[in-house]
Amino acid sequence: MTSEDLNKWIACDQCNSAQALYLVKLMDGELAFCGHHFNKNKEALDKVSYEIVELDRKEAVPQLEKEEV
Numbered sequence: 707m708t709s710e711d712l713n714k715w716i717a718c719d720q721c722n723s724a725q726a727l728y729l730v731k732l733m734d735g736e737l738a739f740c741g742h743h744f745n746k747n748k749e750a751l752d753k754v755s756y757e758i759v760e761l762d763r764k765e766a767v768p769q770l771e772k773e774e775v
């Protein structure tokens with residue numbers, strides 16, 4: 707795997723095999739989830755996250771347009 711692959715393809719932190727479609731931002735870091743695991747953990751994530759970014763499959767780099775604290 708090259709660093710280029712890492713930039714384009716973020717793996718789900720839960721299963722490490724599916725492509726992450728959601729980036730959940732926490733106060734002390736961030737977690738990536740595929741659709742399956744995002745839905746599975748959604749209720750808990752809503753409580754602890756301050757922002758949830760939907761990742762575009764083509765452009766895997768999320769852009770921070772607004773930053774609210």
Ligand SMILES: [Zn+2]
Pocket residue numbers: 718719720721722723724739740741742743
């Ligand atoms: Zn997963």
